[in-house]
Amino acid sequence: MSTAVDRVYIARLAGTTVFDPLGDAVGRVRDVVVVVRRTGGTPPTAVGLVVEVPGRRRVFMPLTRVTAINPGQVICTGVINLRRFKARQGETLAIAELFERSVKLKEDRSTAYIEDIAMEQDRTKTWRLTKLYVRRAQRRTGVLGFSRRGEALVVDVDQVTGLSVRDKNQGASLVIEAFSDHKPADLAAALMEMTPSRSAEIAAALDDERLADVLEEMPEDEQIILLSTLQSERAADVLEAMDPDDAADLLGDLPATQAAALLELMEPEDARNVEQLLGYEDDSAGGLMTTEPVIVGPETSVATCLALVRKNELPPALASMVFVVRPPLETPTGRYIGLVHIQRLLREPPHDSIGGLVDPAIAPLHPGDHLSVVARRMAAYDILALPVVNDEHRLVGAISIDDVLDHLLPSDWREHMDEDDSAATQADAAQESTAGGGRG
Template sequence: MSVTTRVYVARLAGTAVFDPIGDQVGRVRDVVVLVRAKGAPRAVGLVVEVPGRRRVFLPLTRVTSIDQGQVISTGLVNMRRFEQRAMETLVLGELLDRTVRFVDGSGEAVVEDVSMARQRTGDWLVDQLFVRRRPQRVTTLSLRRRGATLTVPVEAVTGLAATTRTQGAARLLEAYEDLRPADLADVLHELGESRRLEVATALDNERLADVLEELPTDDQVEILSGLDRDRAADVLEAMQPDDAADLLHELSDEQTAQLLELMEPEEARDVRRLLEYEDYTAGGLMTTEPVILGPETTIATALAQIRRQDLPPALASMVFVCRPPLETPTGRFLGVAHFQRLLREPPHASVGSILDSDTEPLTPDATLGRVTRLLAAYNLLALPVLDAEKRLLGAVSVDDVLDHILPEDWRESHDERLDEEASRG
């Protein structure tokens, strides 16, 4: 068996996991250790992300090789979703950025990486920490300088087992910087409550807004309520208006009013309008920020608009063509121009010349059932929502519909019934 005798966990994040015949099983997302009162923490397994964004537990006893940027398993991977037990600690999720104290009294340090070594018995023990010293005296100069780094035995520090309120999240986010918002949301969901808030707070507003949109409602409320009010308002501004409105629906009337007051007036205006509509109606589901263009706009400009990186794929499937003003509620709605049609026409032509005016619009009070039927009947990814004067109020996209027709716990319950009887072994 070819197993590297020492592994630095932060470098292991994202490493591909293969079965014995060379097929990729998934990627390493964390390492599970047992932190004991005495002795070095014992590493017991890997958290592996398999297709479908599912995280499963792979015992280190089933790892035959960790070498050259890959992990080889025996192929016997239990597909039951990983659930952290009370005595278990996640290295990336919980140990990195933790503040520890040197036993010799020489000060404090922050854990930046963890080294685990394979013993002759086959067990893996966390025996060394890569840490960065904290200055003992805080001065203007020390705030600008980063402390010295060093590798120390795990026995040389205390506090590894205790959660601290000052724990940061820089190293964890560095390890997960390549994750899509939905995948990072899964990571946050699996963390403990205090650690989840620490990590969420360390994200910038745009990244946190994207992640919040992918989290279960309870996690959204917990994180937003844990932020200071000004920061919470900034994050709501960065979210899609419909997602921000959905989240505010879960807060008390007092909290909602306070946050809306702190938001920029223009951003708050759209959210206030959405809050007026009932849940599970087209008005409650719609976003007020689809791509809206005038009929004279060239196809080249329209294609540039739907190439925007921040635009959800469903809303990039078409542009909505209206008379001015082009902010919702717009002037008279004229029709939609589909992405595929835009690709087939000359770039200098106007979008007004290729309109689909047959797409049946929705009224704000249209039920979720009607929205779903129309999307399915016309094979569309989005539908316009119009008021009685034929002005565009917004658009309902298929991803918003799916969020409302799937079970509330769909992010964490899929496929688990297939392996109810399985255990981690």
């Protein structure tokens, strides 16, 4: 392997584009997989990269397949295995699990925190962790504990102790900062790759809204595991920040006593919305819907409606339309009037009222309608979301296409998608060079 950079700092490597031998981008580096042994005196080694490929899948790329690391690019060779990355026994993620870990400096036994790690190739072409960029901890004035804003210095890896020991008080700010510009699904995928203890530390450091968004992107079993690491009061706060339908799905998978206790801790209005959804069957329109679509009165202006659907937190499917009702505007609303598509809003004068723009052809669903009815109706209308009204013709919620797909597809559809994509990629690359190591 030839490298234009003899010493590579991992924090700077993160986000670097990975190119194949033909110059086509195949993904971006998200982390480095390292092996840190507790005994034997063997220096820590880097064995591979975690690369995010199209589709937001994070896969393993052995460093034996990396032919060059240059500023702003990594060059690889061979076929990429698109199986989703999962750390093996003894493997550690440098950014996710070693950054902000505390170590002891041998020279004076003082505490320092890791902020970056350098790796270099030795004569055998093995990548070794050689340097740590650390910051000394300073005792706070007047209070117990330490501050992490002390002197910064670079030390050899063999001049510290504690690198292989998990830090009970390890911070999470560097990891959270690394994902600040990423979608919640990216952070969710990263948390699922970490050890349970490390993912719990990062979850504890996230704010309620961000953690709620991350939980919504996880499989149900992973949601339960992460939620169980939180104190009950914090778990209730996070459930309040989730979309009501996602919170109801999560609570529905918990033991009844635990779900009831969390509902008791939630704000009454949030709990009421979730309890309403819990009363429906999972495969019914009521069980699939959210109680928080965009709801407006008939006198609302087109300009106001367009402003409402621009909100970042609104899912794209629900942003494709607004639902028009008589007051009150909270579910269950006053009498349901109809829906207006965003395309219609874009064609109308901004000061016009929306009440005369409803689409009369879209019939609403009933909460008891089965999933099969919902799917057929959505396909027939070729629409991204549908309203759900009760017997009094009051709007109680809306169903989006993503909720329907989540229930129609098998629970392991993501794994099958990875296998199918991997097989296709392997077939396409069969005519190219397949040199380099592998990871079964």
